[in-house]
Amino acid sequence: MSSATVETIANSDFSPFDDGDLAAYLARIGYPGPVAPDRATLEAIAARHPATIPFENLDPLLDRPVDLSLPSLMAKLVHGGRGGYCFESNGLLLAVLRRIGFTVDGLAARVYWNQPNADTPPRTHMLLRVALADGPVLIDVGFGGAVLTGVLDLVPDVVQQTPHEPFRLLRDRDLWEQQIRIGETWRTTYRFDLTVQEPVDYELANWWTSASPQTHFRQMLIGARSVPGKRITLRNFDFAVHNLGGATERRTLESSAEVCDTLERDFAIAIPDRIALMRRLETLRSANV
Structure with missing residues:
Protein backbone atom coordinates (compact mmCIF):
# COMPACT_ATOMS: atom_id res chain seq x y z
CA MET A 1 0.00 0.00 0.00
CA SER A 2 1.35 3.39 -0.92
CA SER A 3 2.41 5.64 1.96
CA ALA A 4 2.22 8.80 -0.11
CA THR A 5 0.15 11.62 1.28
CA VAL A 6 -3.00 12.19 -0.74
CA GLU A 7 -4.13 15.75 -1.30
CA THR A 8 -7.67 16.71 -0.47
CA ILE A 9 -9.73 17.84 -3.42
CA ALA A 10 -10.54 21.02 -1.55
CA ASN A 11 -8.35 23.88 -2.73
CA SER A 12 -7.75 25.23 0.77
CA ASP A 13 -7.14 22.02 2.72
CA PHE A 14 -4.29 19.58 2.18
CA SER A 15 -4.83 17.26 5.13
CA PRO A 16 -3.34 13.78 4.74
CA PHE A 17 -5.51 10.77 4.02
CA ASP A 18 -3.82 8.02 6.01
CA ASP A 19 -4.11 4.26 6.49
CA GLY A 20 -6.61 4.75 9.31
CA ASP A 21 -8.88 6.75 7.01
CA LEU A 22 -8.60 4.07 4.34
CA ALA A 23 -9.44 1.34 6.85
CA ALA A 24 -12.46 3.31 8.07
CA TYR A 25 -13.70 3.76 4.49
CA LEU A 26 -13.30 0.07 3.67
CA ALA A 27 -15.17 -0.84 6.86
CA ARG A 28 -17.94 1.61 5.92
CA ILE A 29 -18.52 -0.09 2.56
CA GLY A 30 -18.12 -3.58 4.02
CA TYR A 31 -15.01 -4.50 2.03
CA PRO A 32 -12.79 -6.90 4.02
CA GLY A 33 -9.77 -6.48 1.74
CA PRO A 34 -6.97 -6.90 1.00
CA VAL A 35 -6.67 -4.01 -1.44
CA ALA A 36 -4.24 -3.50 -4.30
CA PRO A 37 -4.11 -1.15 -7.30
CA ASP A 38 -5.78 -3.69 -9.58
CA ARG A 39 -9.07 -4.24 -11.36
CA ALA A 40 -10.46 -6.66 -8.79
CA THR A 41 -10.17 -4.08 -6.02
CA LEU A 42 -11.68 -1.40 -8.24
CA GLU A 43 -14.64 -3.61 -9.18
CA ALA A 44 -15.28 -4.49 -5.54
CA ILE A 45 -15.31 -0.84 -4.49
CA ALA A 46 -17.53 0.14 -7.44
CA ALA A 47 -20.13 -2.39 -6.34
CA ARG A 48 -20.00 -1.77 -2.60
CA HIS A 49 -19.85 2.02 -2.40
CA PRO A 50 -23.27 2.79 -4.01
CA ALA A 51 -24.84 0.00 -1.94
CA THR A 52 -23.70 1.46 1.39
CA ILE A 53 -23.07 5.18 0.83
CA PRO A 54 -26.28 6.46 -0.77
CA PHE A 55 -26.80 9.33 -3.14
CA GLU A 56 -28.65 12.13 -1.31
CA ASN A 57 -29.00 15.90 -1.35
CA LEU A 58 -30.22 16.71 2.16
CA ASP A 59 -27.65 19.47 2.71
CA PRO A 60 -28.53 21.59 -0.35
CA LEU A 61 -32.22 20.98 0.28
CA LEU A 62 -31.87 22.22 3.86
CA ASP A 63 -29.66 25.18 2.86
CA ARG A 64 -26.60 23.62 4.49
CA PRO A 65 -23.15 24.06 2.89
CA VAL A 66 -21.50 21.17 1.06
CA ASP A 67 -17.86 21.04 2.16
CA LEU A 68 -15.51 19.10 -0.14
CA SER A 69 -12.53 19.00 2.21
CA LEU A 70 -11.41 15.47 3.03
CA PRO A 71 -11.98 15.81 6.78
CA SER A 72 -15.56 16.90 6.07
CA LEU A 73 -16.15 14.07 3.59
CA MET A 74 -14.80 11.52 6.07
CA ALA A 75 -16.92 12.95 8.89
CA LYS A 76 -20.09 12.94 6.79
CA LEU A 77 -19.89 9.91 4.48
CA VAL A 78 -17.75 7.53 6.51
CA HIS A 79 -18.33 8.34 10.18
CA GLY A 80 -21.61 10.25 10.03
CA GLY A 81 -23.95 7.73 8.41
CA ARG A 82 -24.66 10.04 5.52
CA GLY A 83 -24.48 9.92 1.74
CA GLY A 84 -23.86 12.69 -0.73
CA TYR A 85 -23.75 13.59 -4.38
CA CYS A 86 -21.05 13.23 -7.02
CA PHE A 87 -18.48 15.72 -5.74
CA GLU A 88 -18.66 14.13 -2.31
CA SER A 89 -18.70 10.41 -3.17
CA ASN A 90 -16.25 10.64 -6.05
CA GLY A 91 -14.13 13.20 -4.23
CA LEU A 92 -13.75 10.80 -1.33
CA LEU A 93 -13.11 7.92 -3.71
CA LEU A 94 -10.36 9.88 -5.46
CA ALA A 95 -8.44 10.04 -2.19
CA VAL A 96 -9.17 6.39 -1.40
CA LEU A 97 -7.89 5.15 -4.75
CA ARG A 98 -4.75 7.25 -4.62
CA ARG A 99 -4.03 5.96 -1.13
CA ILE A 100 -4.33 2.38 -2.38
CA GLY A 101 -1.84 3.21 -5.13
CA PHE A 102 -3.96 3.80 -8.22
CA THR A 103 -3.16 6.49 -10.75
CA VAL A 104 -6.46 8.37 -10.99
CA ASP A 105 -7.69 11.69 -12.37
CA GLY A 106 -10.94 13.57 -11.94
CA LEU A 107 -13.02 14.46 -15.00
CA ALA A 108 -16.19 16.52 -15.48
CA ALA A 109 -19.39 15.77 -17.39
CA ARG A 110 -22.53 17.47 -18.66
CA VAL A 111 -25.59 15.60 -17.37
CA TYR A 112 -28.36 14.63 -19.81
CA TRP A 113 -30.09 12.05 -17.62
CA ASN A 114 -33.79 12.97 -17.22
CA GLN A 115 -33.25 16.09 -19.32
CA PRO A 116 -32.88 14.78 -22.89
CA ASN A 117 -33.87 18.10 -24.47
CA ALA A 118 -31.22 20.15 -22.67
CA ASP A 119 -29.14 22.21 -25.09
CA THR A 120 -25.81 22.45 -23.27
CA PRO A 121 -26.07 21.77 -19.54
CA PRO A 122 -23.14 22.87 -17.37
CA ARG A 123 -20.38 20.52 -16.30
CA THR A 124 -21.82 19.64 -12.91
CA HIS A 125 -20.84 15.99 -12.59
CA MET A 126 -17.58 14.46 -11.38
CA LEU A 127 -16.30 11.07 -12.55
CA LEU A 128 -12.91 9.35 -12.31
CA ARG A 129 -10.50 7.89 -14.85
CA VAL A 130 -8.17 5.22 -13.50
CA ALA A 131 -5.04 3.85 -15.20
CA GLY A 144 -27.80 8.63 -8.30
CA GLY A 145 -30.28 6.10 -9.61
CA ALA A 146 -28.25 5.24 -12.72
CA VAL A 147 -24.87 4.99 -11.01
CA LEU A 148 -22.23 2.61 -12.28
CA THR A 149 -21.81 -0.42 -10.04
CA GLY A 150 -18.84 -1.68 -12.05
CA VAL A 151 -16.04 -0.10 -14.04
CA LEU A 152 -16.06 0.72 -17.75
CA ASP A 153 -13.15 0.25 -20.09
CA LEU A 154 -12.55 3.52 -21.91
CA VAL A 155 -13.37 2.08 -25.32
CA PRO A 156 -16.22 3.14 -27.63
CA ASP A 157 -19.10 1.13 -29.11
CA VAL A 158 -18.79 -1.92 -26.86
CA VAL A 159 -21.63 -3.11 -24.62
CA GLN A 160 -20.16 -3.57 -21.14
CA GLN A 161 -21.89 -5.54 -18.40
CA THR A 162 -22.10 -4.29 -14.82
CA PRO A 163 -23.70 -5.87 -11.75
CA HIS A 164 -26.82 -3.92 -12.75
CA GLU A 165 -27.66 -2.70 -16.28
CA PRO A 166 -25.41 -2.86 -19.37
CA PHE A 167 -23.55 0.34 -20.26
CA ARG A 168 -21.71 1.57 -23.33
CA LEU A 169 -19.55 4.51 -24.34
CA LEU A 170 -19.89 6.40 -27.60
CA ARG A 171 -17.21 8.68 -28.99
CA ASP A 172 -17.25 11.65 -31.35
CA ARG A 173 -13.65 12.87 -31.67
CA ASP A 174 -12.76 14.24 -28.21
CA LEU A 175 -16.29 13.93 -26.81
CA TRP A 176 -17.42 10.80 -25.00
CA GLU A 177 -20.99 9.84 -24.14
CA GLN A 178 -22.04 7.32 -21.51
CA GLN A 179 -25.28 5.39 -22.02
CA ILE A 180 -27.23 2.89 -19.93
CA ARG A 181 -29.65 0.34 -21.34
CA ILE A 182 -33.04 0.43 -19.65
CA GLY A 183 -35.06 -2.46 -21.03
CA GLU A 184 -34.36 -2.29 -24.76
CA THR A 185 -33.64 1.45 -24.84
CA TRP A 186 -30.25 3.12 -24.62
CA ARG A 187 -30.41 6.35 -22.60
CA THR A 188 -27.68 8.95 -22.29
CA THR A 189 -26.48 9.69 -18.76
CA TYR A 190 -23.80 12.29 -19.49
CA ARG A 191 -21.17 13.55 -21.93
CA PHE A 192 -17.57 14.32 -21.06
CA ASP A 193 -14.06 14.76 -22.40
CA LEU A 194 -10.76 13.69 -20.89
CA THR A 195 -9.64 17.09 -19.62
CA VAL A 196 -8.28 16.61 -16.10
CA GLN A 197 -10.04 18.86 -13.59
CA GLU A 198 -8.33 20.92 -10.92
CA PRO A 199 -9.71 21.18 -7.36
CA VAL A 200 -10.93 24.72 -8.02
CA ASP A 201 -13.04 23.45 -10.93
CA TYR A 202 -14.96 21.16 -8.58
CA GLU A 203 -15.27 23.88 -5.96
CA LEU A 204 -16.92 26.17 -8.49
CA ALA A 205 -19.26 23.48 -9.83
CA ASN A 206 -20.09 22.36 -6.30
CA TRP A 207 -21.08 25.90 -5.35
CA TRP A 208 -23.51 26.09 -8.27
CA THR A 209 -24.91 22.61 -7.61
CA SER A 210 -25.44 23.22 -3.91
CA ALA A 211 -26.26 26.93 -3.72
CA SER A 212 -27.69 28.25 -6.98
CA PRO A 213 -31.46 28.87 -6.97
CA GLN A 214 -31.53 27.12 -10.36
CA THR A 215 -30.15 23.79 -9.20
CA HIS A 216 -32.69 21.01 -8.76
CA PHE A 217 -30.82 19.85 -5.67
CA ARG A 218 -32.38 22.79 -3.82
CA GLN A 219 -35.84 22.16 -5.25
CA MET A 220 -36.54 18.50 -4.52
CA LEU A 221 -35.46 15.62 -2.32
CA ILE A 222 -33.42 12.98 -4.17
CA GLY A 223 -32.23 9.68 -2.79
CA ALA A 224 -30.76 6.62 -4.49
CA ARG A 225 -29.14 3.39 -3.38
CA SER A 226 -28.02 0.53 -5.64
CA VAL A 227 -27.91 -2.81 -3.84
CA PRO A 228 -27.50 -6.29 -5.35
CA GLY A 229 -30.43 -7.05 -7.62
CA LYS A 230 -32.21 -3.70 -7.38
CA ARG A 231 -32.01 0.06 -7.33
CA ILE A 232 -33.96 2.09 -4.77
CA THR A 233 -34.92 5.69 -5.54
CA LEU A 234 -36.81 8.53 -3.88
CA ARG A 235 -37.92 11.85 -5.35
CA ASN A 236 -39.84 13.87 -2.77
CA PHE A 237 -42.75 11.57 -1.88
CA ASP A 238 -42.30 9.15 -4.82
CA PHE A 239 -40.57 5.94 -3.74
CA ALA A 240 -39.54 3.22 -6.22
CA VAL A 241 -37.77 -0.12 -6.19
CA HIS A 242 -36.38 -1.04 -9.61
CA ASN A 243 -35.83 -4.80 -9.62
CA LEU A 244 -33.06 -5.97 -11.92
CA GLY A 245 -34.70 -7.79 -14.83
CA GLY A 246 -38.13 -7.44 -13.26
CA ALA A 247 -40.94 -5.02 -12.52
CA THR A 248 -40.59 -1.65 -10.84
CA GLU A 249 -42.55 -1.21 -7.63
CA ARG A 250 -43.77 2.35 -7.05
CA ARG A 251 -45.74 4.03 -4.31
CA THR A 252 -46.40 7.53 -3.03
CA LEU A 253 -45.40 8.08 0.58
CA GLU A 254 -48.21 9.58 2.60
CA SER A 255 -46.40 11.98 4.91
CA SER A 256 -43.13 13.75 5.56
CA ALA A 257 -42.65 11.47 8.56
CA GLU A 258 -42.92 8.43 6.29
CA VAL A 259 -40.35 9.97 3.93
CA CYS A 260 -37.95 10.37 6.86
CA ASP A 261 -38.60 6.81 8.00
CA THR A 262 -37.89 5.60 4.45
CA LEU A 263 -34.64 7.55 4.27
CA GLU A 264 -33.50 5.99 7.53
CA ARG A 265 -34.69 2.44 6.81
CA ASP A 266 -34.23 1.92 3.06
CA PHE A 267 -31.39 4.33 2.36
CA ALA A 268 -29.58 3.99 5.71
CA ILE A 269 -29.26 7.77 6.03
CA ALA A 270 -28.77 9.43 9.40
CA ILE A 271 -30.94 12.51 8.89
CA PRO A 272 -29.08 15.58 10.22
CA ASP A 273 -32.23 17.51 11.24
CA ARG A 274 -35.46 15.52 11.00
CA ILE A 275 -37.74 18.39 12.02
CA ALA A 276 -36.22 20.78 9.48
CA LEU A 277 -36.49 18.15 6.75
CA MET A 278 -40.16 17.47 7.54
CA ARG A 279 -40.89 21.19 7.32
CA ARG A 280 -39.06 21.44 3.99
CA LEU A 281 -40.97 18.45 2.62
CA GLU A 282 -44.28 20.00 3.60
CA THR A 283 -43.25 23.17 1.78
CA LEU A 284 -42.48 21.12 -1.33
CA ARG A 285 -45.81 19.31 -1.06
CA SER A 286 -47.72 22.59 -0.78
CA ALA A 287 -45.90 24.03 -3.79
CA ASN A 288 -46.93 21.03 -5.91
CA VAL A 289 -50.60 20.97 -4.90
Missing part, protein backbone atom coordinates in the same frame (compact mmCIF):
# COMPACT_ATOMS: atom_id res chain seq x y z
CA LEU A 132 -4.83 0.05 -15.14
CA ALA A 133 -2.22 -2.21 -16.67
CA ASP A 134 -4.58 -3.23 -19.49
CA GLY A 135 -5.82 0.30 -20.21
CA PRO A 136 -7.79 3.18 -18.70
CA VAL A 137 -11.18 2.64 -17.08
CA LEU A 138 -13.94 4.84 -15.67
CA ILE A 139 -15.38 4.55 -12.19
CA ASP A 140 -18.26 6.69 -10.90
CA VAL A 141 -19.96 6.06 -7.54
CA GLY A 142 -21.90 9.34 -7.47
CA PHE A 143 -24.59 9.32 -10.17
